[in-house]
Amino acid sequence: MFVKILPPEVRSRIAAGEVIESPADVVKELLENALDANATKIEVETSKGGKRLILVRDNGIGIHPEDVDKVVLEGATSKIESEKDLLTLTSYGFRGEALHSIASVSRLRISSRFFQEKEGYEIEVEGGKVVSKVKRGMPVGTEVEVRDLFFNVPARRKFLRREDTERRKILQLIREYALVNPEVEFLFFSNAREVLSLKPSEERKRIEELFGGKFELIREEREFLKLRAYVRRNVSHGEFHVFINSKPVSMRTLKEFLKKTLGYRTQAVIFIDLPPFMVDFNVHPKKKEAKFLKERKTLSLLRSALVGRGAEIEFSYLEQEVP
Ligand code: ADP
Numbered sequence: 001m002f003v004k005i006l007p008p009e010v011r012s013r014i015a016a017g018e019v020i021e022s023p024a025d026v027v028k029e030l031l032e033n034a035l036d037a038n039a040t041k042i043e044v045e046t047s048k049g050g051k052r053l054i055l056v057r058d059n060g061i062g063i064h065p066e067d068v069d070k071v072v073l074e075g076a077t078s079k080i081e082s083e084k085d086l087l088t089l090t091s092y093g094f095r096g097e098a099l100h101s102i103a104s105v106s107r108l109r110i111s112s113r114f115f116q117e118k119e120g121y122e123i124e125v126e127g128g129k130v131v132s133k134v135k136r137g138m139p140v141g142t143e144v145e146v147r148d149l150f151f152n153v154p155a156r157r158k159f160l161r162r163e164d165t166e167r168r169k170i171l172q173l174i175r176e177y178a179l180v181n182p183e184v185e186f187l188f189f190s191n192a193r194e195v196l197s198l199k200p201s202e203e204r205k206r207i208e209e210l211f212g213g214k215f216e217l218i219r220e221e222r223e224f225l226k227l228r229a230y231v232r233r234n235v236s237h238g239e240f241h242v243f244i245n246s247k248p249v250s251m252r253t254l255k256e257f258l259k260k261t262l263g264y265r266t267q268a269v270i271f272i273d274l275p276p277f278m279v280d281f282n283v284h285p286k287k288k289e290a291k292f293l294k295e296r297k298t299l300s301l302l303r304s305a306l307v308g309r310g311a312e313i314e315f316s317y318l319e320q321e322v323p
């Protein structure tokens, strides 16, 4: 009587809001795709803080000609075949949702040349539907252009921030991925002006280049956990960048735990590596959070790795702060 089934395009537009809320979210998904494609050079261009245009160009392996028009379908992914693959996952992507979501809330163009092909293909997508597919001469790799984000979702468009706020978020994000992918060259142009240019480098150099200063390295292994923490103490503004299995995470409890352990006035870039089955990224649509299989054990190993062997664990603290 009152129940209606919404048309698929409407459902996609609504669902897209879970993954894509701002231009930075689009950039994040496109960067991750480029990195998953083993790109060694990634260029990002935006205009109007990404509200008018976001373009990400990579020199990765490209998309097979037969797949180019499939990638915008819901659940289209080349990264997993079944749920059990999540247990051994090493790629950033796995949901096959990003391009589908972006396609349903923007005007999208994807050009890609697969590494075994002599030419590329370009598709145009409107309202989630592929409206054209043509051959295009281009180098191996992929170029994704996203125009007029949320042009068809006025409610969402209203919530976009000012141009410079959106641009800053994008810059922060690119820096984050640059930290964990030091061998990749990153370029960022905003309104045709160069904002960031990072040549291929190595971990420590990339970190010191981005922060400007010398860092101490703590490198430790504890049972199933491997840690590399680049630390600079007694700075005026503490700053923590945390990566689990190369994925940037923004987990409040974990960050607070690390701050307490290392001191609030610390700049730190912390890489935590765990066997993929010990950590679940499939808890948040944006994959910014992860769940540890053995949370207390993991935190306890982490603390011991950071402050030295034999460090007593304050279980009362763990009890209180860790859900
Ligand atoms: P996911 O990353 O979760 O697989 P996406 O919607 O982000 O889902 O991408 C869908 C598919 O499109 C990917 O699995 C991949 O096969 C292909 N793809 C997307 N972007 C690129 C890229 N930059 N280079 C190569 N292939 C890509």
Ligand code: MG
Pocket (backbone or CB within 6 Å): 029, 032, 033, 092, 093, 094, 098, 099
């Ligand atoms: Mg993806």
